[in-house]
Amino acid sequence: MPIATDRLRTLPKTEVHVHLEGCFDADTLDRWAHEAGVPMPRPKDRLFAFQELTDFLQFLDWACGLAHTSDRIAQLAYEFAQRLGRDGTLYADLIINPTHWHEWKTRPKALIEALDAGFKAAEADGLPPVGLCISLLRTQSATEATDLVELLTDWRHPRVGALSVDGNEAAAGRTGPKFADAFARAGRAGLKRTVHAGESSGPEGVRDAIELLGADRIDHGVRAIEEPALVDLLARRAIPLGVCPTSNLTLGVYPSLDRHPVDRLRKAGVPISLNTDDPGLLGTDLPSEYALVAQAFDWDEAVAREVARTSIIASFANDDLKSDMLRRLAAW
Numbered sequence: 001m002p003i004a005t006d007r008l009r010t011l012p013k014t015e016v017h018v019h020l021e022g023c024f025d026a027d028t029l030d031r032w033a034h035e036a037g038v039p040m041p042r043p044k045d046r047l048f049a050f051q052e053l054t055d056f057l058q059f060l061d062w063a064c065g066l067a068h069t070s071d072r073i074a075q076l077a078y079e080f081a082q083r084l085g086r087d088g089t090l091y092a093d094l095i096i097n098p099t100h101w102h103e104w105k106t107r108p109k110a111l112i113e114a115l116d117a118g119f120k121a122a123e124a125d126g127l128p129p130v131g132l133c134i135s136l137l138r139t140q141s142a143t144e145a146t147d148l149v150e151l152l153t154d155w156r157h158p159r160v161g162a163l164s165v166d167g168n169e170a171a172a173g174r175t176g177p178k179f180a181d182a183f184a185r186a187g188r189a190g191l192k193r194t195v196h197a198g199e200s201s202g203p204e205g206v207r208d209a210i211e212l213l214g215a216d217r218i219d220h221g222v223r224a225i226e227e228p229a230l231v232d233l234l235a236r237r238a239i240p241l242g243v244c245p246t247s248n249l250t251l252g253v254y255p256s257l258d259r260h261p262v263d264r265l266r267k268a269g270v271p272i273s274l275n276t277d278d279p280g281l282l283g284t285d286l287p288s289e290y291a292l293v294a295q296a297f298d299w300d301e302a303v304a305r306e307v308a309r310t311s312i313i314a315s316f317a318n319d320d321l322k323s324d325m326l327r328r329l330a331a332w
């Protein structure tokens with residue numbers, strides 16, 4: 001008997017690989033566009049039906065551009081916490097990449113303060129807490145990267161737990177050497193480090209993430225499976241992978257779930273968690289990701305619990321919150 005999605009909704013878990021830019025709600029965008037007198041790129045029911053990458057990037061410009069006030073950014077933060085509540089997720093590390101938000105990219109502090117206001121309001125209403133991973137885009141320069149890290153480490157906003165890097169590695173080429181200094185500075189200043197690798201790059205991208213960027217966690221990382229010594233390294237050093245099955249299938253990294261390496265990585269001792277990446281755009285949620293994988297690989301509740309436990313340990317939540325989440329998981 002496969003585990004029911006509703007049962008997995010109650011599973012105490014965290015989400016550690018999810019982007020605010022991937023959490024847009026079609027109703028909210030429809031309302032904002034209407035208020036601004038701006039046309040929708042497509043009808044609301046097909047808003048996220050992208051034809052190609054250019055189409056997707058144009059959409060991102062349009063959608064992020066509508067969030068031009070602090071109140072709207074706070075609303076997006078609040079709606080994200082509501083999403084966690086619906087999924088039965090107890091905490092999330094949320095990735096945001098300031099370069100996508102044109103009104104804000106020169107003012108990352110104002111962006112983070114607006115997000116923080118939304119998360120505080122959500123917590124006051126009993127919704128789950130959220131930490132931020134501030135992300136570099138792969139095409140940025142080494143100087144832009146160190147400037148951002150200096151801003152974050154001088155400021156030390158309590159909402160910001162980590163430095164991240166995302167963007168297409170296949171298009172940007174090898175970027176580990178370029179960002180090594182920025183990531184070393186972030187690590188020395190006490191920020192955690194999370195790196196997209198092993199999706200649009202192969203195992204060499206995962207190696208660079210570990211050896212050049214000091215990654216505490218890897219976003220995707222699934223193509224590490226192509227190099228057995230690397231799988232051993234991930235397992236031995238207990239470096240967690242934030243795996244996003246539906247995202248990988250949608251982008252064609254694997255043709256079908258039964259070919260996806262998530263369960264082989266888990267069985268090899270690599271700490272893996274399940275995540276949504278871009279749930280609004282992909283039309284998925286976290287319980288569905290657990291249900292899909294559980295069904296494909298015949299997971300029982302003990303395995304689901306083990307993966308949820310990894311998600312809690314791999315998160316950048318503080319120790320008190322982690323202990324509390326682990327207690328709730330034990331009672332599931």
Ligand SMILES: [Zn+2]
Nearest residue numbers: 019166219277
């Ligand atoms: Zn991602």
